[in-house]
Amino acid sequence: MTSNFTSLAPSNETVLACHPLLLAQGFTSEKGLCDDAPSSYVISSIQLFVHSILCMVSLIGLIYKVRKIQQTDKRSFNSTVHVEHTPSSPPSALTTTTTTTTCSNVNYLTVARNPTLMTTGTIMSFLFVMIMQLRILIGRKRFPCFLYMLAYHFAAPSMSTTIVLRTIRVAMLGLLNQLKVKIGQRELEKYFNSKDRNTIEIVMPFVNDEAQQELEINSVVNTSTSVTHQGHVGSDEDHEFENIDLSDPPQILNGMVIDTNSCPNYHTSPNSSPSSSYPLSRMNSSTTFSMERKSQNTDSFFRNVSNVQVVTNDNKVICTSKSENNLLSMKLPTYETIALKMYTFLTSTKFVILFYTATFFIHLVLYLTIGSIDYYYWTTHESKQDQASIENIHNAWVLDSFIFSTSGCGSDTYNLYLFIAEVVVYLILVLSVSTFVLFVKRDVWKLKMEVFAIFLNWAILGLIYCAPLLLSEVSKLVDYYFPWAFFMFLAGMIDTFISVTIPVFFLQRENKSSHGKATTHTTPTGNAEIPTSATNEIARCLQHPEIYPLFLSFGERSYAPEDILCYNLIEQFKKSSQRNRKKIICTLCDTYLKYAAPLQLNLSNQDLEKLAPVFEMQQKILEENKQRARFSMSTLSRGIEIPSNFLNNLQLMSERNLLDLYERFYEEHQKVLKDKLGICKL
Known part of the structure; x- marks a missing residue:
């Protein structure tokens, strides 16, 4: 790496590798190498010292900040939410909740950046610089050739691999969060329209709530299929329905509305001759309704009994297709x-480790292969003294020596060609990935800017280093007074400063003053404090039609849109019918709460334990759905009823995670929040 790309003259002319000015000052030439001037030692010593201090301080600061974030999150998780139940409410209903002011930070290091990538990149860059600088300080003629050539062969990956990984990470984080927002928005929009396309609703405006409601359905089928009061289906499921009779009291007939918009192939009509009567709220008279086919093209709708189910939703009797079961489980398209x-894999620590391991394994194999071949040619021609053999030695990878030698050596032309080829390969890889970075949104954490700044740094200093090497005076004269590799080492230092030092020490926003401005009030239970002002402002932002898109976009650019989408889905849960609440419970579990869910929330094990009732409720809903799947409900009870405040616990956890995000959002959009919502902090 440090020049030494000398001429290919025979060994008795290697003296020409040194510039005449150096020889005139008493410098000696050996193996194509000259002695370094005192200025070279001073420059290398200063640069190595500064780089060592920079790396040490940056890594210590990184370790400290990561541990501090983990401890803060742990304290936040351990004191997050306490749940109490009132005697009059169901066990699953959450009636009183309290929380603390501690919030989980949107991690600018562990989420936006990868500590493993930052640490590994810093260490690899420093090791490369240290070996190359020690070669100058110890003496180029004495520094072991095998160690120098090892660093030389790892120069390209040590400088380029980290840049490639950073670029891949920024591109994939942007695409990942863009996809998360798309999925979350789609799941949220499912519940804005309460009616299903496969649903027939019979709306009963009057029901006697004091008595146990019993409703039996008399299904008149070709095979005399019937549903008994005990929930037993005595039918052959392979036969089709001719009509379905719903027997109800005549008092309620006039108030009934039969919605058949979603089943256009059928019509309903009252029948004056009831087939049988069934009690409803202790009433004995009955009226029969029948549903008949309008055409023979609708056979598939009632193909068999198992494709239809009857459920109740508050005061509604609903006949719906079994395909609705699919809505209770979160299934994404394959793509x-x-x-x-x-x-997720490309932004994980596992990918970082695998990429580094694979890259350095390939270069190690390449180094050992080239070294073995070079050693073979060296030992083959060493005993020969003819001119051709000597020239073959000089046209090898190192001058007047072999790669595995323990003495000093200078790099020859083959190594330069290999180095240029490796740099071109990595450059193409970086440019290819950078095209994705151009199209992702500008992130809040300045990662996109950081990647382009680092790329510009290496491009400029790389050109400064490479271009003058085409002049022999630089490698034969200037390099021994001023180590020309100084520019590459400087690029490594700037890389560490931009990618590690600045994020650790300058990009963290403590927000002490901002957090102190949020007023807090004690809850009625007196167990803890809720930052009332902040949480109210968050709710207002999420409910405002103009602010919500800004807040969601900010969360996406912060790589943390999950809590915003989850919070809004819970708000929709509170406004939904019992039927949609069940679907939302299943969606929340599959989309946000389960391990490896598409939009998995940042929750601790303690949080998940507190959310056990939610998972239990999902199991009950799925079990109830299975029982209804075979049209086996003769007594159409309301089934599981979920209170509107059932998810308050989860919503408070989302608020906790949103507090830090909201503070950052407020700093960036103060004017908009003041104009639209009147939010202004003193």
Whole structure:
């Protein structure tokens, strides 16, 4: 790396490798190398010292900040939410909740950046610089050739691999969070329209709530299929329905509304001759309704009994297709599933480790292979004294020596060609990935800017280093007074400063003053404090039609949109019917709460333990859904009823995670929040 790209003259002319000015000052030439001037030692010593201090301080600061973040999150998780139940409420209903002011930070190091990548990149860059600088300080003629050539062969990956990984990470983080927002928005929009396309609703405006409601359905089928009061289906499921009779009291007939918009192939009509009567709220008279086919093209709708189920939703009797069961489980399209897995893997620590391991293994194998071949040619021609053999030695990888030698050596032309080829390969890889970075949104954490700054740094200093090497005076004269590799080492120092030092010491916003401005009030239970002002402002932002898109976009650019989407889905849960609440419970579990969920929330094990009732409720809903799947509900009870405040616990956890994000959002959009919502902090 440090020049020494000398001429290919025979050994008795290697004296020409040194510039005449150096020889005139008493410098000696050996193996194509000259002695370094005192200025070279001073420059190398200063640069190595500064780089060592920079790396040491940066890594210590990184370790300290990561541990501090983990401890803060742990304290936050351990004191997050306490749940109490009132005697009059169901066990699953959350009636009183309290929380603390501690919030989980949107991690600018552990989420936006990868500590493993930052640490490994810093260490690899420093090791390369240290070996090359020690070669100058110890003496180029005495420094072991095998160690120098090892560093030379690892120069390209040590400088380029980290840049490639950073670029991949920025691109994939942007695409990952863009996909998360798309999925979350789609799941949220499912519940804005309460009616299903496969649903027939019979709305009963009057029901006697004091008595146990019993409703039996008399299904008149070709095979005399019937549903008994005990929930037993005595039918052959392979036969089709001719009509379905719903027997109800005549008092309620006039108030009934039969919605058949979603089943256009059928019509309903009252029948004056009831087939049988069934009690409803202790009433004995009955009226029969029948549903008949309008055409023979609708056979598939009632193909068999198992494709239809009857459920109740508050005061509604609903006949719906079994295909609704699919809505109770979160199933992504195949391409989205593959994309999520790919993006998640490419931004994981596992990928960083595998990429580094594979890259350095390939270069190590290349180094050992070239070294073995070079050693073979050296030992083969060493005993020969003819001119051709000597020239073959000089046209090898190192001058007047072999790669595995323990003495000093200078790099020859082959190594330069290999180095240039490796740099071109990595440059193409970086440029290819950078095209994705151009199209992702500008992130809050300045990662996109950081990647381009680092790329510009290496491009400028790389050109300054490479271009003058075409002049022999630089490698034969200037390099021994001023180590020309100084510019590459300087690029490594700037890389560490931009990618590690600045994020650790300058990009963290403590927000002490901002957090102190939020007023807090004690909850009625007196167990803890809720930052009332901040949480109210968050709720207002999420409910405002103009602020919500800004807040969601900010969360996406902060790589943390999950809590915003989850919070809004819980708000929709509170406004939804019992039927949609069940679907939302299943969606929340599959989309936000389960391990490896598409939009998995940042929750601790303690949080998940507190959310056990939610998972239990999902199991009850799925079990109830299975029982209804075979049209086996003769007594159409309301089934599981979920209170509107059932998810308050989870919503408070989302608020906790949103507090830090909201403070950052407020700093960036103060004017908009003041104009639209009147939010202004003193």
